[in-house]
Amino acid sequence: MLKNYLIISFKVLMRRKFYTFISLFGISFTLMVLMVFFALYENSFGNIPPQSKNDRILTTTYVQFGGKIFSRISSPGYVLLKHYLKLHTLPRIEGASIFSSRNNVDLLFHDRTIKVSRKRTDGDFWKIFDFRFLKGRPLTADDEKKSNYVAVINESTQKKLFGNKNPLGAFIELEGQPFRIVGVVPDVPALRDRPFADVWVPLSTAKTKAYLKDGVFGDFNAVVLAQKRADIPLIKKEYSERLQRLDYPVPEPWTYAKGRMETYLEIGARSTLNKKGYLDKTYANKFRIILLIGVFIFILLPTINLININLSRILERSSEIGVRRAFGASTRVLVVQFIVENVLLTLIGGILAFGLSWGILQVFNTVDIIPYKNLRFNFLIFFFGFAITILFGVISGVYPAWKMSRLHPVAALRQGAM
Amino acid sequence: MIKLTGIEKIYQTQKMETLALSNINLEVEKGQFISVMGPSGSGKSTLLNIIGLLDAPTRGRIVLEGAEIESYKDRHVAKLRNEMVGFIFQTFHLISDLSALDNVEIPLIYRRMSGSKRRQKALEALERVGLKSRIHNFPPELSGGQQQRVAIARAIAGSPKILLADEPTGNLDSHMGGEIMEILKGLNDQEKTTVVMVTHNQRLADQCHRIIRLFDGRRIS
Numbered sequence: 057m058l059k060n061y062l063i064i065s066f067k068v069l070m071r072r073k074f075y076t077f078i079s080l081f082g083i084s085f086t087l088m089v090l091m092v093f094f095a096l097y098e099n100s101f102g103n104i105p106p107q108s109k110n111d112r113i114l115t116t117t118y119v120q121f122g123g124k125i126f127s128r129i130s131s132p133g134y135v136l137l138k139h140y141l142k143l144h145t146l147p148r149i150e151g152a153s154i155f156s157s158r159n160n161v162d163l164l165f166h167d168r169t170i171k172v173s174r175k176r177t178d179g180d181f182w183k184i185f186d187f188r189f190l191k192g193r194p195l196t197a198d199d200e201k202k203s204n205y206v207a208v209i210n211e212s213t214q215k216k217l218f219g220n221k222n223p224l225g226a227f228i229e230l231e232g233q234p235f236r237i238v239g240v241v242p243d244v245p246a247l248r249d250r251p252f253a254d255v256w257v258p259l260s261t262a263k264t265k266a267y268l269k270d271g272v273f274g275d276f277n278a279v280v281l282a283q284k285r286a287d288i289p290l291i292k293k294e295y296s297e298r299l300q301r302l303d304y305p306v307p308e309p310w311t312y313a314k315g316r317m318e319t320y321l322e323i324g325a326r327s328t329l330n331k332k333g334y335l336d337k338t339y340a341n342k343f344r345i346i347l348l349i350g351v352f353i354f355i356l357l358p359t360i361n362l363i364n365i366n367l368s369r370i371l372e373r374s375s376e377i378g379v380r381r382a383f384g385a386s387t388r389v390l391v392v393q394f395i396v397e398n399v400l401l402t403l404i405g406g407i408l409a410f411g412l413s414w415g416i417l418q419v420f421n422t423v424d425i426i427p428y429k430n431l432r433f434n435f436l437i438f439f440f441g442f443a444i445t446i447l448f449g450v451i452s453g454v455y456p457a458w459k460m461s462r463l464h465p466v467a468a469l470r471q472g473a474m
Numbered sequence: 475m476i477k478l479t480g481i482e483k484i485y486q487t488q489k490m491e492t493l494a495l496s497n498i499n500l501e502v503e504k505g506q507f508i509s510v511m512g513p514s515g516s517g518k519s520t521l522l523n524i525i526g527l528l529d530a531p532t533r534g535r536i537v538l539e540g541a542e543i544e545s546y547k548d549r550h551v552a553k554l555r556n557e558m559v560g561f562i563f564q565t566f567h568l569i570s571d572l573s574a575l576d577n578v579e580i581p582l583i584y585r586r587m588s589g590s591k592r593r594q595k596a597l598e599a600l601e602r603v604g605l606k607s608r609i610h611n612f613p614p615e616l617s618g619g620q621q622q623r624v625a626i627a628r629a630i631a632g633s634p635k636i637l638l639a640d641e642p643t644g645n646l647d648s649h650m651g652g653e654i655m656e657i658l659k660g661l662n663d664q665e666k667t668t669v670v671m672v673t674h675n676q677r678l679a680d681q682c683h684r685i686i687r688l689f690d691g692r693r694i695s
Contacts (some may be wrong), residue, residue, distance in 0.1 A: 384556020
């Protein structure tokens with residue numbers, strides 16, 4: 057019987073080619089946008105290298121200190137993170153890393169100068185983030201301790217300076233400091249702010265040691281890797297409480313301190329919703345809800361449109377419905393037939409959407425809107441897209457099918473004869 | 475074959491009630507060719523729809539092939555229609571985007587039947603009505619008479635016990651109408667198919683075994 061439904065469905069689709077084209081266009085465009093959006097979301101927040109352990113990584117937000125007359129919010133300083141909050145002693149963690157924000161600097165190699173984004177890291181950075189090394193090795197705690205002037209570069213920087221030649225052992229210059237290249241990693245998408253850079257060097261190679269004396273504010277971030285996801289609430293609580301117990305006058309005595317450790321999604325939500333200073337709470341759930349509502353509305357509009365098209369088609373097909381019923385089609389059979397027709401239409405639209413999405417993702421990857429993004433299809437996106445397609449087909453077919461099934465065969469035949 | 479007892483059909487809208495049929499009693503023996511006549515609005519098509527289980531009576535009993543229709547549940551009557559009844563409509567009601575062969579297969583789709591067997595029965599039906607050479611043509615490519623023959627083939631493809639024809643020659647000229655009538659008579663004579671035909675045409679009605687006359691929803695002869 058399914059084969060019959062499919063044959064009938066295909067013939068129905070071929071009948072009114074213009075209607076089929078309009079419906080397919082709406083379906084495939086909607087699904088394409090959803091799949092591209094999901095690829096972007098997955099690229100930004102998904103568990104992919106170097107953040108395969110993203111679900112166990114917590115990162116610092118801004119810190120805010122306020123008193124009777126002052127209030128200041130800024131990135132935390134190295135001293136605050138290392139010596140006052142003692143991140144390495146937080147409970148239930150596998151590791152803690154402190155690293156600088158990225159800075160744009162000039163990289164000099166022989167007679168060539170290029171602009172790169174540089175990040176200073178400690179050894180634990182390379183344990184928490186799981187970079188895949190194309191060549192060489194990561195920076196280590198020993199490099200940090202001994203202030204070794206070594207660097208890891210990304211693949212794009214290697215190609216710009218060395219082409220296909222092996223860069224290991226070569227020297228590059230950053231702000232007048234020479235660094236020996238010890239490792240090469242794939243490009244990290246710029247959306248992944250915490251691990252992102254073009255060049256990574258040890259923290260202790262900073263030109264000035266001012267960061268070791270700076271107070272609570274600075275230009276640093278930190279990440280910790282929880283042992284288990286279930287440990288995250290405890291780690292967050294301990295961090296916030298340590299901040300509250302801090303015995304440091306800032307520039308002046310303060311009466312409140314705020315700061316959080318958040319997951320990557322929470323950080324992304326805070327940034328997207330522009331809630332930098334609102335450190336009393338997290339915004340991940342709100343972000344998810346906004347995204348879901350957005351996706352829902354985005355799917356709802358073409359679904360309603362398709363329902364309307366299908367409803368108007370029912371009137372056109374009154375005669376056919378009446379005839380089928382006269383010759384033995386039950387309500388259930390007609391409803392199933394109609395839904396199968398609709399699902400087939402949306403499946404074709406889904407296949408087109410996959411093709412369009414793949415094309416759009418290739419264009420995104422070529423155009424440098426977001427540096428080093430590597431938007432791609434994977435099983436999750438495929439599965440998500442496929443599920444949405446089927447759901448779309450069923451939902452937009454159910455109501456018209458139900459209306460059609462309510463059509464009395466005599467009335468249907470009469471309408472069809474008019 | 476067909477027995478109707480005390481059949482009444484009332485159509486109810488928000489504003490009024492319409493008595494379409496009142497106290498209809500009718501018996502049709504197997505193999506009979508019956509015509510139903512009456513002025514417009516006398517209930518002829520309603521009677522046909524009720525016999526064909528396309529519509530349920532408001533009151534009364536229907537017995538088809540010795541079995542009383544006790545339930546008008548959708549799946550039950552759909553199965554009975556598929557197995558026992560073939561419809562022929564005045565306006566043919568062919569699906570214009572399906573070929574003649576595909577149209578004729580429609581009743582067979584709703585039976586458990588292989589595709590090849592379905593196709594074979596459809597071909598046989600089309601051959602029976604003399605349209606073997608037109609199986610791949612679409613309805614708009616066929617004349618009125620040919621379309622009605624396709625409709626007849628569709629009605630008989632499933633070997634129904636009863637053929638219900640609602641003014642089958644109403645949209646055809648007298649020559650074509652005569653051809654259609656010959657096909658129906660042939661089916662009745664050779665296959666012993668019971669035929670109930672609504673018609674305005676006295677000449678055609680006179681060719682049937684019996685004439686039932688309706689007036690204002692009542693049987694007058």
